[in-house]
Amino acid sequence: MDPAGDDARRRRRRDCLVVSLAVGVIGVTFGVFAEAAGFDLPRIVVMSALVFTGASQFAAVGVIDDGGTGGAAVGSALLLATRNALYGPVVRKSLPDSTLPRLGAAHLVIDETTAMAVAQPDHRSGWDAFWFTGVTLWICWNLGSLAGAALGAVLSTPETWGLDAAFPAIFVALLATHLRTPAGRVASIIAAAIALGAVPVTAAGVPILLAVVAVLPALYVRHRWPSDREEPLGGESGAQP
Amino acid sequence: MIVLAAGSYALKVLGVTTLGSVVERRLGPLVSLLPVVLFSALIVVMTFETAGELVLDARAVGVGVGALAVWRKAPLLVVVLAAMSVTACLRLVT
Numbered sequence: 354m355d356p357a358g359d360d361a362r363r364r365r366r367r368d369c370l371v372v373s374l375a376v377g378v379i380g381v382t383f384g385v386f387a388e389a390a391g392f393d394l395p396r397i398v399v400m401s402a403l404v405f406t407g408a409s410q411f412a413a414v415g416v417i418d419d420g421g422t423g424g425a426a427v428g429s430a431l432l433l434a435t436r437n438a439l440y441g442p443v444v445r446k447s448l449p450d451s452t453l454p455r456l457g458a459a460h461l462v463i464d465e466t467t468a469m470a471v472a473q474p475d476h477r478s479g480w481d482a483f484w485f486t487g488v489t490l491w492i493c494w495n496l497g498s499l500a501g502a503a504l505g506a507v508l509s510t511p512e513t514w515g516l517d518a519a520f521p522a523i524f525v526a527l528l529a530t531h532l533r534t535p536a537g538r539v540a541s542i543i544a545a546a547i548a549l550g551a552v553p554v555t556a557a558g559v560p561i562l563l564a565v566v567a568v569l570p571a572l573y574v575r576h577r578w579p580s581d582r583e584e585p586l587g588g589e590s591g592a593q594p
Numbered sequence: 595m596i597v598l599a600a601g602s603y604a605l606k607v608l609g610v611t612t613l614g615s616v617v618e619r620r621l622g623p624l625v626s627l628l629p630v631v632l633f634s635a636l637i638v639v640m641t642f643e644t645a646g647e648l649v650l651d652a653r654a655v656g657v658g659v660g661a662l663a664v665w666r667k668a669p670l671l672v673v674v675l676a677a678m679s680v681t682a683c684l685r686l687v688t
Binding site: 367374400427441443464536553572 | 595601603607615624625630635679683
């Protein structure tokens with residue numbers, strides 16, 4: 354490995370760790386929240402380890418806490434998890450080719466790992482960012498859940514620390530490379546508008562799925578005004594590993 | 595909970611296998627635009643949504659400052675700390 358590559362990898366992994374640590378703190382809140390909703394420690398730990406989709410876990414526990422049925426909890430959680438299926442086509446080229454590693458990697462396909470992978474310049478560094486974020490984030494999320502469930506309400510709310518602003522800011526940073534092309538900017542603006550309009554009138558998780566429609570006008574823009582700017586990962590121009 | 599774990603894993607596997615290859619074969623050029631739309635929508639929801647309603651609060655200001663830091667090409671850690679500290683300070687004074 355050349356020194357420049359080593360340096361790039363160090364910087365990339367440092368960014369991955371920032372994301373994972375922030376998720377770990379959210380894991381603590383999840384533990385506190387689930388514990389307060391009446392979930393016992395083993396159930397909280399198993400849920401974080403196996404479901405491993407933050408927003409869905411919060412939704413499921415929230416429904417149960419509000420007195421909803423198990424079916425309703427699973428329904429709203431899976432609606433939120435549906436976007437993970439859409440991340441598949443996006444990260445697929447950065448994942449290993451053989452079946453078993455790919456099925457293992459699938460468990461790590463979530464917002465954060467996908468965003469870290471597609472923010473990289475090629476599939477090789479995309480895979481490095483993906484698995485490094487995935488593994489450290491899984492550990493942080495589970496340790497956080499465990500700590501939250503064990504310590505309970507001793508810990509103050511993450512809102513006090515502004516942690517709820519950390520995640521959108523992280524995704525803005527990871528989105529930035531995709532806004533270099535006119536098509537990317539059009540897609541971004543229209544998707545944001547669709548999501549904003551959908552939030553008050555649809556169930557949680559639906560606004561993000563509806564926003565996918567924004568690829569159509571963006572495709573038109575790309576077709577009509579082709580850009581010679583290099584597209585980041587996910588585009589056809591991405592280097593093969 | 596087993597249903598939820600199995601369901602969410604199934605969705606992820608579906609994405610990297612069948613759905614992934616079908617989408618790629620049929621809708622190739624579309625795939626490169628998927629991250630932009632998904633993450634743009636995600637950012638908007640995470641910034642302005644609270645319990646199914648749109649709200650404009652300290653969080654949005656913090657994210658705005660974070661976006662400014664991104665635009666100035668600040669490292670990710672700086673972006674995160676800027677967004678968090680602005681939001682936390684605003685909450686402290688309001």
